[in-house]
Amino acid sequence: MSRIFSLNAVAATLLSAHVYAADFHFTGLSGAKTLVVVQTKGQDLPSGQFSAATQAQLKKAADAAQFDASQGSTFELLAPIDSDYDRIMVVGLGDTDELNAANMAKLGGNIHAKLQAHKAEVVDLSFAGIEGQINNAQLAAQFAHGANLRDHSFDVYKKDTENKSVSYHFSVDDTERTAEAYKALAHIEKGVFLARDLTSEVASEMTPVEFAKAAKELEQYGVEVTVLGPKELKKLGMGALEGVGRGSEHGARLVVAHYKGSDNAPIALVGKGITFDSGGYSIKSGPSIARMKSDMAGAAAVLGTVKAMALSKADVNVVAVMGMAANMVSQYAIAPGDVLRTAEGLSVEVVNTDAEGRLVLSDAMWYAREYFKPEIMVDVATLTGSKVRAVGNRYSAIFSEDEQLVSELTAAGKVVNEQVWRLPLGYKDMLKSDIADLQNIGSGGPGATTAASFLQHFAGDTRWVHIDIAGNALASKAKGEVNVGGTGYGVRLLSEWILKTK
Numbered sequence: 001m002s003r004i005f006s007l008n009a010v011a012a013t014l015l016s017a018h019v020y021a022a023d024f025h026f027t028g029l030s031g032a033k034t035l036v037v038v039q040t041k042g043q044d045l046p047s048g049q050f051s052a053a054t055q056a057q058l059k060k061a062a063d064a065a066q067f068d069a070s071q072g073s074t075f076e077l078l079a080p081i082d083s084d085y086d087r088i089m090v091v092g093l094g095d096t097d098e099l100n101a102a103n104m105a106k107l108g109g110n111i112h113a114k115l116q117a118h119k120a121e122v123v124d125l126s127f128a129g130i131e132g133q134i135n136n137a138q139l140a141a142q143f144a145h146g147a148n149l150r151d152h153s154f155d156v157y158k159k160d161t162e163n164k165s166v167s168y169h170f171s172v173d174d175t176e177r178t179a180e181a182y183k184a185l186a187h188i189e190k191g192v193f194l195a196r197d198l199t200s201e202v203a204s205e206m207t208p209v210e211f212a213k214a215a216k217e218l219e220q221y222g223v224e225v226t227v228l229g230p231k232e233l234k235k236l237g238m239g240a241l242e243g244v245g246r247g248s249e250h251g252a253r254l255v256v257a258h259y260k261g262s263d264n265a266p267i268a269l270v271g272k273g274i275t276f277d278s279g280g281y282s283i284k285s286g287p288s289i290a291r292m293k294s295d296m297a298g299a300a301a302v303l304g305t306v307k308a309m310a311l312s313k314a315d316v317n318v319v320a321v322m323g324m325a326a327n328m329v330s331q332y333a334i335a336p337g338d339v340l341r342t343a344e345g346l347s348v349e350v351v352n353t354d355a356e357g358r359l360v361l362s363d364a365m366w367y368a369r370e371y372f373k374p375e376i377m378v379d380v381a382t383l384t385g386s387k388v389r390a391v392g393n394r395y396s397a398i399f400s401e402d403e404q405l406v407s408e409l410t411a412a413g414k415v416v417n418e419q420v421w422r423l424p425l426g427y428k429d430m431l432k433s434d435i436a437d438l439q440n441i442g443s444g445g446p447g448a449t450t451a452a453s454f455l456q457h458f459a460g461d462t463r464w465v466h467i468d469i470a471g472n473a474l475a476s477k478a479k480g481e482v483n484v485g486g487t488g489y490g491v492r493l494l495s496e497w498i499l500k501t502k
């Protein structure tokens, strides 16, 4: 089938999704029209750089706003009488024990949005002398990181986009250290932006084929990318992945992106890549179907993480294995009740074609183990509505029998504001089928856990973690460092985990 016109998603996505820009200078104030000063609880209002009259005005404005310097609180003084600034925004930081990476990124995001709303183009930001749980350089860098993450938006389909670019000039305690700290975070941002753009792109443009093309782009950073099509998948026995792909003209793809920055056994990151989940013949009803372009967010997250690691030139060995398919209805699509054969050797009765994520993951996990002998395998998937009902979208759900990995990932999640909450495994026995080795939905039991228990059959003896990111992938409201659209959820979590503990 040929398309009458194509927006050429990948090119459009990668070149122009980011229409604004924030840029950061850590070399001191520039004499901009807007000044942001930060203040911890118990600290006095800023005074040094202001005349007595401006100080008096600030004091009055703070009182009028009932400003208490709690974290995220702000007040503004417009057109102070004898100052060159048009706007002074005072931002509360809260207590010093609240000054950590996660809170700073969130604050940076929220303040950036305020400044954009004010159409501030150049902003001076005074961060000098502030210390908390992390040092001044890290605090300022995390603030910038949050601002830049919030800045990113997916606007390729909009005719008019006003320019909301902001240029920041920070005064910090140590220029060089701050610049260095931010540079490291900027590599992670690039991975997040890739994951977000891939997720935000509409389903008819972001097909398994287009996703594979986007992965190929990482070759320029030294990532080895392999793509297997339906015929190769069949030949290797990956009948579950191939089967789910059959309902769409594009067919399934297995996409492998390997960044080998060390000779250690790799960490395998396995991603669910359903470019659209209609449910198949067990078709979805209700409005949630309109968000199902984001059902490839797991694949996007693991690909984004590989990009982040490659740009960081990290001395780690990381391979992303992504099972890509569009779960569509057609005369070629699998029918409920069909039996698919996985490469692992287990046959699966597809009782419900909407439980397709575990099918593509089972073969992707097999491939990761078979071809890479990973030390650890982490799969990331928008896997179940049950997960959303259990823990909502402020957490993802983590499943593993490996206490060490659970605690490492839980800690990493807190640092980057991508928190995970543990749910149990343990329902492997509820997946028995009359006709095959397994069936793809539970006969009772909690849905998120039966899905995880299904995957457990394909983890073998590899140290394994499953992260269900259903509900985390697509934001309908901007908040903190996350803008509307694809969130890139998981890139920061996995990057933090890999860089800090591997």
Ligand code: BES
Pocket: 277, 279, 288, 295, 352, 354, 355, 356, 357, 382, 383, 384, 385, 386, 388, 441, 442, 447, 470, 471
């Ligand atoms: N992609 C969905 C899960 C999902 C739901 C992601 C909501 C994001 C938001 C998945 O493929 C699915 O349809 N799961 C079913 C499984 C059921 C048929 C056993 C579900 O959770 O309803």
Ligand code: MN
Pocket: 277, 279, 353, 354, 355, 356, 357
């Ligand atoms: Mn589904």
Ligand code: ZN
Pocket: 274, 277, 295, 354, 356, 357, 382, 383
């Ligand atoms: Zn799905």
